[in-house]
Each structure stands twice: as structure tokens, then as C-alpha cells.
Amino acid sequence: RRKLNSYNLFQLTKIFFWENQVNDISPLQNLTRLNSLEFTENQVNDISPLQNLTQLNHLDFRDNQVSDIKPLENLTQLNHLDFSGNQVSDIKPLEKLTQLKELKFSSNQVSDISPTGFLNEITQLRLENNRVKNLEPLIHLLRTGGTVKENLDYGGNEIALHSNPLCIPPPEIADLGTEAILSYFEHPYAPLNEAKVILVGEGASGKTSLIKAMLGETFDDHEDQTHGVRIRREAIPINEEDVTIHFWDFGGQEIMHATHQFFLSKRSVYVLVLDSRKDEKAEYWLKRIQSFGGDSPVIVVLNKIDQHPSFRVNEQFLQEKYPFINDFFRLSCKTGEGVGGFKEKLWAEVWELPMREAHLPVHWHSAKRAFEEMEEDYISYEQFREKCRAHDITEEKEQNILLEYLNDLGIVLHYEKLRLHDTQVLNPLWLTNGVYRIINSPIVAEQNGRFSIHQLNDIINDERYQPENPKAEQNVQGYQAPKPRRRYPENKLYFIAQMMRQFELCFPFDEKQEQYIVPDLLPVPQHALSFAPDEKVIRFVVEYPEFLPDTVFPRLMVRLHQYLMEERQWRNGMVLQEKVLFQSRANVVVDKEARKIQLQLAGERRRDFLTFIRQSLKDIHSSFAELKIQELIPLPDQLDGRPLHVDYQELIGYEKERMEDYFSGKLRKRYKVADLLNGIESPEARQFDYPLRAFISYSHKDGAYMEALKTALSPLLRSNQVQLWDDGCILPGEPWEDKINQRLTEADMVFCLISQDFIASDFCYNKELSAALAAHRKGEKSVLPIRIRECLWDQLEISQLQGLPANWMTSPKEDTVWTE
Numbered sequence: 001r002r003k004l005n006s007y008n009l010f011q012l013t014k015i016f017f018w019e020n021q022v023n024d025i026s027p028l029q030n031l032t033r034l035n036s037l038e039f040t041e042n043q044v045n046d047i048s049p050l051q052n053l054t055q056l057n058h059l060d061f062r063d064n065q066v067s068d069i070k071p072l073e074n075l076t077q078l079n080h081l082d083f084s085g086n087q088v089s090d091i092k093p094l095e096k097l098t099q100l101k102e103l104k105f106s107s108n109q110v111s112d113i114s115p116t117g118f119l120n121e122i123t124q125l126r127l128e129n130n131r132v133k134n135l136e137p138l139i140h141l142l143r144t145g146g147t148v149k150e151n152l153d154y155g156g157n158e159i160a161l162h163s164n165p166l167c168i169p170p171p172e173i174a175d176l177g178t179e180a181i182l183s184y185f186e187h188p189y190a191p192l193n194e195a196k197v198i199l200v201g202e203g204a205s206g207k208t209s210l211i212k213a214m215l216g217e218t219f220d221d222h223e224d225q226t227h228g229v230r231i232r233r234e235a236i237p238i239n240e241e242d243v244t245i246h247f248w249d250f251g252g253q254e255i256m257h258a259t260h261q262f263f264l265s266k267r268s269v270y271v272l273v274l275d276s277r278k279d280e281k282a283e284y285w286l287k288r289i290q291s292f293g294g295d296s297p298v299i300v301v302l303n304k305i306d307q308h309p310s311f312r313v314n315e316q317f318l319q320e321k322y323p324f325i326n327d328f329f330r331l332s333c334k335t336g337e338g339v340g341g342f343k344e345k346l347w348a349e350v351w352e353l354p355m356r357e358a359h360l361p362v363h364w365h366s367a368k369r370a371f372e373e374m375e376e377d378y379i380s381y382e383q384f385r386e387k388c389r390a391h392d393i394t395e396e397k398e399q400n401i402l403l404e405y406l407n408d409l410g411i412v413l414h415y416e417k418l419r420l421h422d423t424q425v426l427n428p429l430w431l432t433n434g435v436y437r438i439i440n441s442p443i444v445a446e447q448n449g450r451f452s453i454h455q456l457n458d459i460i461n462d463e464r465y466q467p468e469n470p471k472a473e474q475n476v477q478g479y480q481a482p483k484p485r486r487r488y489p490e491n492k493l494y495f496i497a498q499m500m501r502q503f504e505l506c507f508p509f510d511e512k513q514e515q516y517i518v519p520d521l522l523p524v525p526q527h528a529l530s531f532a533p534d535e536k537v538i539r540f541v542v543e544y545p546e547f548l549p550d551t552v553f554p555r556l557m558v559r560l561h562q563y564l565m566e567e568r569q570w571r572n573g574m575v576l577q578e579k580v581l582f583q584s585r586a587n588v589v590v591d592k593e594a595r596k597i598q599l600q601l602a603g604e605r606r607r608d609f610l611t612f613i614r615q616s617l618k619d620i621h622s623s624f625a626e627l628k629i630q631e632l633i634p635l636p637d638q639l640d641g642r643p644l645h646v647d648y649q650e651l652i653g654y655e656k657e658r659m660e661d662y663f664s665g666k667l668r669k670r671y672k673v674a675d676l677l678n679g680i681e682s683p684e685a686r687q688f689d690y691p692l693r694a695f696i697s698y699s700h701k702d703g704a705y706m707e708a709l710k711t712a713l714s715p716l717l718r719s720n721q722v723q724l725w726d727d728g729c730i731l732p733g734e735p736w737e738d739k740i741n742q743r744l745t746e747a748d749m750v751f752c753l754i755s756q757d758f759i760a761s762d763f764c765y766n767k768e769l770s771a772a773l774a775a776h777r778k779g780e781k782s783v784l785p786i787r788i789r790e791c792l793w794d795q796l797e798i799s800q801l802q803g804l805p806a807n808w809m810t811s812p813k814e815d816t817v818w819t820e
Contacts, residue, residue: 017042025049035077039064047071057099061086069093083108084126091115105130106160113137122146125159132164133357135174139185142178167191170358172401180397189359194244195350196409198264198293200285201273206303207249209333210273214343219334226251228436229263231410231429238347245350246410257288257550259435261503263428264292267355267408269346273301274313282313286322287547291624297326297349301342306332355408364402367391372411377430378492384425400735434460434488434496435505439518449521453514456493504555509564517561519554522571528587529568529575531602538601538610538680541632541645542617548595549627552620556588556597559616562711581715582609611685612715633676637667651677652686695747696726697768699757705788706753708812744771749782752798755789759796773797788812 014036015028022042028034029049037053038060047061051071057078063085072081073093081097084106091105095115103119104126111131116122117140125141138146138159145157166174169184199207209223211232230249235242250260270289274282282300289298300318302311315328327345331338350356360368367388379387388399403425406412413426438444441459444451451459488496497516500506506518531537557564557574565585568575573589584603591598597617601610614631621627632645644666654662654673661670677686698706706726716722725743730736744750750772758764776783785803793799 015039028053037061040082050075062104072097079121089131094119116141120144123157127164128160129163132161133166134168135161135166135181136168136185139182142182146178148174148178148181165354165357167354167357168359170360170401171354172404173398176397184361187361187363189361190365191241191356192358192360192365192405193241193356194246194409195353195356196246196248196265196268197271197346197350198248198250198268199271199273200250200260200289202275202281203251205273205275206333207271207273210271210301210303210339211247211249213333213336213339214346221334227440228256228259228432229428236347236350238351243347243350243356248410256436256439259432259439259503259505260288261292261551263410263413263432264289265408265410266292266294266296267353268293268296269349269353270296270298271301271346272298273303275304282318283321283547286318286325287627288549290322290324290626291549293324294625295324297352298322298324299326299342299346299349300328302328302330304332304334305330305337306335355405358405360402360405363392367393367402368406368411371406374427377427379425381425396737397735430488431496431499433465434493435500437462437465438496438500439505439521444518444521448523449518450509451516451518453494453497453516456497457490460488460493460496501558504551504558507558507561509561517569519557519569520571522569524571526570526573526589527568527575528573528589529565529585529600531600535602536606538599538606539634539643540599540601540610540614540680541634542597542599542614543630543632544595545628545630546595547627548590548592549624550592552617553590553597555620556613556616559620560613576609576613578609578612581605582612584609586610586613588613607679607681608685608715611681615717633680635664635667635671635676637669639666646676648677648680655686691721691723692749693723693747694725694749694751695744695768695772696724696751696753697744697758697764697772698726698751698753699755699761699764701757702753702755702788704812705755705786705809709751709753709786740768741771744768745775747781749784750776752783752785753788754785754791754793754798754803756791757789759791759793769798776801 009031011033012031013033015031015034016038018038019041022039023044025039025044025047026049028037029052032052033055034053035055036058037050037056038058040060040062042064044061045065045067047066047069048071050056050059051074054075055077056075058080059072059075059078060080060082062082065087066083067087067089069083069088069091070093072078073096076096077099078097079099080102081094081100082102082104084104086108088105089109089111091110091113092115094100094103095118098119099121100119101121102124103116103122104124106126106128108130110127111133113127113132113134114137116125117137120140122141125138125146141159142148146159147157148159148161161174164171168189169181173180173184199210201207204225208226208230209219213219215234226249228251232247232249233244234247235244237243248263250256250263270293272282272285272289286298289296300313302313305311311330313328319325326349329338329342329345331342333339367390370387370391374387384403385396385399388394388402393399393402403412403414407414410428413428413431437460438451438456441451441462443455443459497506500518501508501516505520506516509515509517553572557569560574560576563576563578565575565577572592573587576586576588578584582603582605584601584606586602586606586609587598587600589598590596599610599613603609621629631648633648633651634643634645638644644664646662646664651662651673654660655677660673662673662676663670674683677683696706696709710717710724710726713722713724717724725747727736727740729743730739750768752758752769752772772781772783775781783798783801785798785801787803787805787807788809790808
């Protein structure tokens with residue numbers, strides 16, 4: 001036991017005692033002249049010896065083990081108190097400390113902050129990383145000049161609140177700052193009490209039956225298999241309140257897995273249903289949830305134990321590997337065994353969801369109901385705003401927050417990337433049914449995954465889906481049915497194809513973009529190139545040790561479709577050819593069982609072509625959370641006729657440490673690190689650690705020019721020399737104007753696509769261009785005008801900057817102009 005002893009120190013007024021291992025501070029109790037005490041980073045849990053130190057005005061007790069601060073209630077002279085990094089849950093003793101100016105209680109367990117309402121002298125309040133849900137006690141402080149900030153600059157009247165489970169107001173509103181918080185409290189509010197529950201698993205695992213079992217409905221041995229997704233909304237009594245649960249029941253057919261990215265969201269509860277009769281791919285589904293659902297809670301259900309009572313999984317192994325798993329249940333939907341316990345656990349998880357707890361203004365609830373009852377299958381962004389304004393939601397930032405909630409609940413789907421098509425707010429069933437009809441079309445299947453825009457009407461409005469057809473899509477008991485109007489308007493058919501393209505489910509293979517290919521539906525037979533014996537060939541392997549998402553390779557094919565060699569693409573591979581810049585060809589083949597993508601490249605600049613392809617893969621990998629990959633370089637020699645590989649990152653580590661040789665223990669041979677690395681990429685390619693960040697400012701009417709610019713710059717993008725950003729990169733539900741301002745501020749260069757529509761656009765000209773030119777004048781960033789469509793611009797400031805090309809363009813397809 002370590003103890004602090006006092007030796008005639010009664011005259012002390014200040015003590016600084018940091019970073020020791022003291023756990024007993026009783027010797028301090030008689031040092032009553034102390035006015036400043038700093039005792040951080042020790043092991044103290046009992047602070048009762050401080051109760052008589054009434055002269056203290058500065059007390060810093062960070063990073064100890066204190067849970068009870070009652071001894072502080074008599075220290076009324078305190079004006080600075082820091083108890084961050086302790087275990088305090090009750091701060092009621094602070095009510096009497098009315099002289100406090102600085103109060104820091106970060107990283108504790110505080111949930112009730114009402115005692116701060118008595119502290120009228122506070123100029124700095126830190127409550128980050130606690131359990132605070134309700135900010136109403138801070139109203140007085142906010143009204144008298146308190147400012148909510150992410151990072152304090154110690155300028156006075158500052159409040160730090162991040163990393164708390166706020167629900168009054170929700171964190172999205174609190175993040176808007178003081179004015180938004182005060183405005184929130186001027187209106188009545190009520191808990192959202194809604195949640196999204198997503199059921200995933202293989203086909204016929206019993207997801208639909210599980211929902212029915214939870215709701216006390218009759219089990220059907222011949223339950224129809226779900227195709228696409230079914231949505232069901234039910235009011236469930238939980239803790240004496242009605243909670244509306246949006247059940248999303250996903251079909252398990254592999255061909256539809258790629259469409260899950262439309263709907264798998266973060267603020268949800270996931271239920272993974274495994275079929276006891278099959279060798280289930282538990283980790284496959286857990287990886288998918290991890291990729292799209294973040295750290296959302298997951299319950300794993302082992303179904304049909306009446307048919308296979310011994311069915312088990314390694315629960316401890318899975319829970320350690322996937323800590324977001326909250327529980328496992330063995331049950332039978334048919335007999336009802338285990339359903340009760342599972343249901344109780346699921347309701348408890350729903351109750352704890354932060355989104356369920358969020359208290360929204362009452363008029364927002366009214367707007368939400370209006371969108372739930374909306375007859376339209378799709379509306380424009382402006383129509384969405386009009387409906388919000390009709391319910392007194394006038395601020396654009398608040399409208400965006402509501403849209404994010406509607407999106408996460410699955411009431412609507414919102415994709416900022418598709419603003420060009422004037423269809424941004426969608427009925428989810430309308431979209432998923434349209435995509436499903438294309439992917440499952442006999443026409444597309446007969447054409448080996450190909451379809452034309454002119455065939456979309458026959459494909460999507462197939463007579464099988466019309467109401468008069470008895471085999472048309474059937475509504476299942478309790479499930480939300482598609483709208484009675486099953487025909488899709490012809491002017492929206494192209495939009496559905498573009499939606500598939502946006503999410504890399506298909507790509508155009510002709511110049512007019514009228515012919516499309518769905519990679520997952522291509523023929524199986526391989527059509528790889530055979531390289532000549534004397535050709536110099538690079539071999540490279542990208543390996544996925546744990547999980548190869550099934551969308552990676554199709555998305556890669558979509559991204560690189562302009563380089564596909566005619567008639568040389570198949571379901572698990574493709575041949576790429578670039579004749580101008582790289583003058584090279586490549587075989588790219590995926591081995592799903594071995595979880596790897598293999599590349600072979602030959603040609604004049606094969607190393608640069610490989611860098612280009614690798615960067616495309618890296619971009620795709622970045623969309624998956626926690627995805628582990630290894631890039632492997634083959635050694636020049638083989639072992640018993642088998643190639644041996646070395647990890648690319650391992651060699652990079654050698655190079656950074658200036659270790660020249662790599663030794664293979666299996667081959668008992670040394671290799672030059674530089675030779676191995678330079679065999680697959682140039683030394684210069686390894687130097688682009690910090691690519692140029694470029695922002696594209698353009699009118700949406702010039703979208704074709706913007707896409708042409710991106711295509712022209714794609715070699716620089718793939719080699720990581722340039723990072724482009726445009727408003728199409730905004731994710732569903734993100735506040736678009738804030739994101740644009742952030743990216744514009746971060747950019748090193750701004751490309752302005754000059755046209756009459758660009759100059760006429762208030763947002764492009766008055767906001768984006770104005771901010772870009774202001775930063776240019778300060779020397780903070782470069783601005784490059786790109787003259788795409790002739791207009792009167794000579795009198796504008798931007799005309800004084802050096803622009804490209806020398807002459808106005810006549811078409812976005814002028815390849816030589818873009819190369820300039």
C-alpha cells in the first residue's frame with residue numbers, strides 16, 4: 001500500500017503531484033491552506049480527505065479511480081474543477097459550487113447533468129464521453145452565450161459534448177450548434193420509437209417464418225421464398241410503449257446479394273438466420289454486416305433445430321472475432337422452441353437503439369407520417385423540400401436530418417449521387433423490384449447478361465408482373481405491398497439502369513450508352529489471353545485472407561469497362577487492354593473459393609497498368625469496413641513446380657528500413673528487394689503518398705463533360721497522383737452543402753467547368769466559384785477554368801486565369817482536348 005505522509009507541510013498553498021501510484025491521500029486532510037491541488041494520474045478512489053480543504057479554488061483530479069464526489073460539496077471556493085477520466089456517475093454534489101468557472105468531467109459515467117443548471121458562472125464545460133442523453137439542463141447556459149464546440153479553443157463560454165448518446169436533442173441536431181439546440185427546445189418533441197430490423201441469411205433459412213413466429217402467426221411449411229426484399233411494419237409493445245419496427249426480410253439468392261448495399265444501414269439491429277440443415281456461411285454474412293452495418297448489434301439465430309437438434313456453431317470464436325454479436329439463439333419456427341427467448345432479446349436490443357430513443361420535434365413526426373403515406377414512388381429533391389416546408393420544417397439542414405432518419409428507417413431511399421436524374425427520394429420497394437426484374441429477366445439471361453435501353457420496357461414491365469397475371473408479385477400477409485400500379489413509367493426505366501450502374505451492378509458497353517452488361521450474369525466459360533513464351537509478363541495476386549466480398553470483382557469490371565477487350569469477359573474474369581497510355585494487356589481472374597484475384601500483364605508499360613488496376617481495387621476496398629487484403633508478388637523461382645509469393649507490404653517495410661536483401665527460407669535463397677518491387681511498379685509510383693486533391697465545380701447540365709473529365713484523368717486517379725471529388729461522391733443522407741464546403745476547403749485545386757449554365761447557377765457561381773477565387777487570391781489553392789461550352793465570360797474575374805483548352809469545346813467526347 002502506497003501512502004503519502006505529511007511532514008510539517010501545513011503552510012503549503014499549492015501541490016502538483018502528477019503520474020505517481022498513490023492511492024491514499026489522507027495525509028492531505030490537514031493542509032487547509034491549500035488553494036491549488038493537482039493530483040492527476042494516480043490510483044485514488046477515496047477523496048474524503050479533501051472535504052476540509054475549503055480554501056481550494058483549483059482542483060485537478062484527472063485520471064484516478066474516484067466514483068463518489070460527495071466530499072467536494074463544501075469546497076465552495078472552487079472556480080476550476082477537473083475530474084475527467086474517473087468513474088463518477090452522480091454530480092449532484094456540484095450544485096453548491098456556484099463559483100465554478102471551469103468544469104471538466106470528460107470520460108466519466110454521468111447521465112444526469114441537471115446540477116450544472118445551478119452553475120451560473122461557468123465559462124467552460126467539458127462533458128465529452130459520458131452517458132448524457134438530455135441537454136435541457138444547459139438551456140440557461142446556452143441562452144447566456146454558451147457555445148457548443150467539437151474542439152475547444154478556450155475562448156470562453158464553451159461547451160464540449162461529443163461522444164454522448166444524446167437523444168434530447170438527437171446528435172445530428174446538437175451537431176448544428178447552439179442556435180439549433182435552442183430552436184429545438186422551443187418546440188414540443190416526442191421519442192421516435194421506431195427502429196429497423198434487418199434479417200439476412202441464405203435462401204430458405206426461415207427469415208420470413210421467424211418474423212411470423214415472433215408475431216404469433218401460423219407456421220407455413222410451404223412458405224414462399226423471398227425474392228428481393230420484403231418490408232413489414234409492426235407496432236410492438238415494449239416497456240409499456242408502442243415501438244414501430246420496420247422488418248426488412250432479404251432474399252438469400254446469391255445473385256441478389258449485390259443489391260443489399262442499397263439497404264444495409266448502420267442504425268439498425270441485424271438478425272442473421274442460419275439453417276441447421278445446411279453447412280451455413282456464418283462468417284460470410286457476418287462480414288457483409290460488418291462492411292455495411294458498422295458496429296450495429298447482431299443476433300445470430302440457429303433455425304430448424306427440430307430437424308437437426310445437434311446443430312451448433314463455435315459461439316466463443318465468432319463472438320471474439322465479431323464483437324458486435326450480442327447473442328446466439330437455437331430455435332425452431334415450426335415448433336416454437338426458443339422463439340420466446342429470442343423475441344425478448346430482440347425487443348431489448350430495439351429498445352436500446354439510439355435511433356429509437358431519439359426525440360424529434362412533434363412536427364417532424366407529422367412530416368414522417370406524410371412520407372410514409374406518400375402515394376408517389378419517387379419525388380425530386382425539391383419536391384421533398386416542399387413537403388417538409390408544408391410541415392414547418394423550413395431550414396435545409398433540418399430537412400437533411402429528417403431525410404437521413406427516413407433513409408435509415410427505410411421509409412424512403414435517398415441518393416445524392418443521382419441528382420442529375422431529378423429522382424432522389426424513392427419508395428424502396430419501387431427501386432428493389434425494378435432492379436430485381438432486370439437481374440432475373442429471361443431476356444437478360446438469354447443474352448448472357450446483356451440488355452439494351454430499348455428492351456427495358458419489356459424487361460421491367462414484363463407481363464408476369466402485371467396485376468391481371470395470377471403469377472404476378474404477391475403480397476404476403478402483413479407485408480408492405482408494391483403500389484397497385486405495377487407498370488413503371490417509361491421515362492423512369494433508364495433511371496433504374498443508371499441506379500444499377502451507380503452501384504456498379506452493370507456497365508454500358510457501347511459509345512451511346514444504350515447497351516449494358518450485368519457482370520454477375522455473364523457466361524461462365526473462360527476467355528483469357530495466352531501470352532507468347534518470349535513476352536515479359538508481370539504476375540500479381542490480391543488475396544483476401546478472411547473474406548472476399550462477392551461484389552468486388554463485378555465492381556472492378558464495371559469501373560474498368562472502357563478497357564475491356566471485346567468478347568473477352570466472363571463471370572469470373574476479364575481481359576483488359578489499354579492501347580494509348582499503357583500499351584498493355586491484362587488477364588484479371590477471380591478465384592472465389594481461394595479468395596483471391598490473379599493478374600497477368602504484358603506490354604510496353606505493364607507496371608503502370610498494374611498500378612492503375614491496383615488503385616481501382618483499393619478504391620473498391622475502401623468501401624468495406626475491416627476488409628483484410630494481402631498483395632502478393634511471386635518470387636522468380638518455384639518450389640516443386642509451385643509459385644511462392646512474398647507480401648508486398650513486407651517488401652515495402654524492407655525498403656523503408658534500407659534492407660537490400662529478402663531471404664526465402666523455403667528456397668534458401670536471397671533476392672534483391674529493389675528487383676522484386678521494381679518488377680511490378682516503378683520506384684516513382686511508390687512516392688505518391690500525398691495525391692493532389694481536386695474539386696470539380698460544374699453545372700449539373702454539364703454532367704457529361706464532368707464524367708468525360710474524370711475518364712480523361714483516370715490514369716492519374718488510379719496511380720494515386722490525383723484525388724477527384726464532385727458532389728456525386730456525397731453519400732446517402734449526408735448534409736450535401738456542408739460536405740461540398742468541407743471538400744472545397746480541403747482541395748488543393750478547383751476545376752471549374754465554364755459554360756453559360758455554370759455562370760447562371762447561383763450555387764456554382766456565388767458559392768463555389770466565389771470561395772475558390774477567394775482562396776486563390778490568398779495563395780491557398782489553384783483554380784483551373786476548363787472552357788467546355790462557349791459563353792460570355794470575358795468580364796468575369798475567372799477569365800483572367802490561364803484556362804484550358806485554347807478553344808471552346810463542341811462535345812464532351814473530344815478525347816484529344818481532354819488529353820491536353
